[in-house]
Amino acid sequence: MSPIIEIKELTKRFNQRIAVNNINFNIDGGEIFGLVGPNGAGKTTTMRMLVTLLKPDHGEIYVGGHSIRRKPDDVRRQIGFMPDSFGVYGDMTVQEYLDFFGACYKIHPQQRAHLITDLLDLVDLGHRRDDMVDTLSTGLKQRLGLARVLIHDPSILVLDEPASGLDPRARVEIRELLLEVARLGKTILFSSHILADVGELCTRVGIIEEGKLVALGTLQQLSQHVMPHRQLHIGLLDRKEEAQIMLQSMPGVSEVRAVDDASRASLEVDFIGEDEAIHQLLAKLLAQGFPVIHFSEESKNLEEVFMRTTKGIVS
């Protein structure tokens, strides 16, 4: 299966300033792909080229096999784009707003009515359909924005910072909604500063800085690449000192620390290696009869990967 989006040597300058610098990556159908990067990194510029609003200086993007340069209409048909600001259609009702965009896509009025009901159901805005768009909260406006970009049934959604400015509850709701949209079979590319959202949602993440793609992969791949070191937590009923000595002699283990916890004995293990080696470690503990009651790996978060991948990192 060929990728649904192919980005090749994508480059864009504004005057002398290079905003996107030779970016290459593909996105497969059905992925939820997160584009992360500091302010001014080139996320919006990349997305605007993908959705045919901006022409690259160099390079190409293929969407479903169609070139953004040669077949922009075919590209647009496949994409629903939600920019980072809402636009100025506040003085109409929710229903009129969606009807307007449906008409832009030349959807038949009768079909539009059904479609709007379905979309309002999906984004859980049915109860606000006769309210003015202006009166919606930021979170509800984002949900309406999502309904709007779905109106022509695109296979790909491109969302520029869909969670920005939202309170924690609205952020969780948008996250759930994106998962639901992905379950409908859509491919999603979105940008965000909120790393926790990206980590929880995405099949893969691209980290972009000063116009360059500095990291690409699943969160786990990025974590392992940037931080090969893993940390294990092992809880024991007793024989903590003995276990500490044994673990220190195991391959891949660099340090074992005893953690003072009044309720039970536990050890923190710094470790470099694959899952198989972790299994060996646990197997040996059990084979030697250590009373293990807890064994887990500290999860790495994207925030840490991001801080280490982007500039300012010494190690």
Ligand SMILES: Nc1ncnc2c1ncn2[C@@H]1O[C@H](COP(=O)(O)OP(=O)(O)OP(=O)(O)O)[C@@H](O)[C@H]1O
């Ligand atoms: N129309 C424009 N004219 C001139 N410079 C621009 C234009 N659009 C973007 N830039 C510059 O290109 C660079 C990349 O901007 P872009 O908006 O793509 O970054 P971003 O990653 O989306 O940032 P943010 O997280 O702040 O949204 C920045 O230096 C920006 O100032």
Ligand SMILES: [Mg+2]
């Ligand atoms: Mg931006």
